Amino acid sequence: MEIEADVARHYGTAGIAARVLAALREAQGADAPVTVDGLAPLDQFHGRGPAATRELVALLQPQAGERLLDIGSGIGGPARWIAAKFDCHVTGVDLTPEFCEAAEALNQATGLTERVRIIRGSALALPVPDGAFDAAYSQNVVMNIADKLLFYREAFRALRPGGRLALANLCAGTGGEPYYPVPWATTRETSFLATPDEMRADLLAAGFEIVDFRDTTAAIAEGQRRQRERLEQGEPPPRVAADIILGPRSREMQINTLRNTEEGRCAVIEALVRKPGQ
Ligand SMILES: C[S@@+](CC[C@H](N)C(=O)[O-])C[C@H]1O[C@@H](n2cnc3c(N)ncnc32)[C@H](O)[C@@H]1O
Numbered sequence: 001m002e003i004e005a006d007v008a009r010h011y012g013t014a015g016i017a018a019r020v021l022a023a024l025r026e027a028q029g030a031d032a033p034v035t036v037d038g039l040a041p042l043d044q045f046h047g048r049g050p051a052a053t054r055e056l057v058a059l060l061q062p063q064a065g066e067r068l069l070d071i072g073s074g075i076g077g078p079a080r081w082i083a084a085k086f087d088c089h090v091t092g093v094d095l096t097p098e099f100c101e102a103a104e105a106l107n108q109a110t111g112l113t114e115r116v117r118i119i120r121g122s123a124l125a126l127p128v129p130d131g132a133f134d135a136a137y138s139q140n141v142v143m144n145i146a147d148k149l150l151f152y153r154e155a156f157r158a159l160r161p162g163g164r165l166a167l168a169n170l171c172a173g174t175g176g177e178p179y180y181p182v183p184w185a186t187t188r189e190t191s192f193l194a195t196p197d198e199m200r201a202d203l204l205a206a207g208f209e210i211v212d213f214r215d216t217t218a219a220i221a222e223g224q225r226r227q228r229e230r231l232e233q234g235e236p237p238p239r240v241a242a243d244i245i246l247g248p249r250s251r252e253m254q255i256n257t258l259r260n261t262e263e264g265r266c267a268v269i270e271a272l273v274r275k276p277g278q
Contacts, residue, residue: 004095004122006190007144012098016075016245017105023239034109036077036084043077043106045183045241046140047257047268048220052168053078056137059212059272060166062086066134069093069158071123071151072141076103076116077241082137083115091117091133093126126154133158137166143184146192148199152206161277165208168270171196173217175264179256181249183242196269208273216270221262228258 020042024032032038040050056078062068064087070079073092076099083090094100100120107113121127123138124147136155145151155165170184172193185191194202200213231237232255243250260266 001122001124003144003146003190004124007185008096010184010186010190011096011245013245013247014098016098016102017109019244020075020102020106020241021109023244027239034106036081036110036112039077039106039110040081041238041240042244043075043241044081045074045077045245046168047224047261049240050081052139053081055216055270056139056166056168057082057086059270060135060137060164062088062135064088067091067132069126069128069133069136069155071126071136071138071155072144073099073103073118075099075241075245076106076118078137078139079103079116079118080107080110080112083112084110089115089117091119091128093119093121093123093128095120095122124150124154126158128158130157131160131163133163134160135164135166139168140170140184142167142199143170143191143193148192148194149202149205152202152208156206156208156275159275161275163275164211165273165275166271167273168268169194169199171199171267171269173260173264173267178260178265181253182257182260183246183250183253193266196267199269199271203271203273207275209276210271211274212270212272214270215267217261217264217267220268221258224258225262228255228262231255231258 066088070092079090079092
């Protein structure tokens with residue numbers, strides 16, 4: 001598909017795992033152990049890094065031994081962190097070949113290859129059997145997906161009856177067209193922001209029951225204002241996954257993301273939904 005090829009081209013660069021490990025050594029010393037906590041700011045590729053993942057797992061509540069699916073798993077940071085902290089098995093599916101390679105190298109480096117499996121593939125045709133997972137999550141992915149109903153239908157198919165899906169979605173705000181480039185898209189051609197109402201309607205149409213649905217935009221914008229001012233003043237930003245993955249493009253993209261949230265051009269929705277049944 002043309003959109004998927006464009007999205008993978010936007011994200012993919014060579015040598016990501018080596019850059020992440022170099023950033024870890026730079027921050028924590030040449031002999032720093034490679035742990036999920038040490039890597040967390042560097043391998044979780046979404047706004048607010050590990051803090052956002054902690055909010056998502058508070059909704060999802062993974063249980064020891066559960067089989068989890070991470071849809072759009074990036075370089076695998078959230079999957080490794082959740083597998084290690086909650087003693088569960090996580091399968092990550094992602095479109096971008098360079099991200100899957102980096103995820104596998106970092107699984108090796110953290111000793112988590114038995115617990116975290118990475119499959120290169122599309123969220124719109126998940127390469128997993130029906131009903132194979134107890135729970136699933138997707139963090140900052142659907143803004144690259146034009147056909148969101150198909151995305152949610154695929155997640156629904158992959159879950160067992162009673163299975164949960166936790167989402168952290170960037171949605172369209174009421175403040176006008178977002179500024180581009182942003183970390184997920186250079187232009188609007190590969191950015192697809194649904195409104196929160198459209199997100200809710202698609203989830204219901206896919207068959208899910210809505211357990212929790214919250215707009216966290218205002219709380220996030222308040223916390224991020226100082227970060228934007230520092231970036232705009234040219235202060236060196238703390239190393240985060242976005243800057244390791246996207247390189248020099250990242251500063252402008254991060255500033256635009258922060259402005260989009262502050263000005264209500266994007267909304268951040270966290271949701272927990274459930275596939276009916278036991
Ligand atoms: C901003 S990154 C977030 C990565 C990861 N969820 C995280 O939080 O660290 C968006 C991810 O979605 C993936 N993605 C976008 N469209 C996809 C699709 N159609 N199928 C699978 N993955 C997709 C990209 O390759 C990228 O890894």
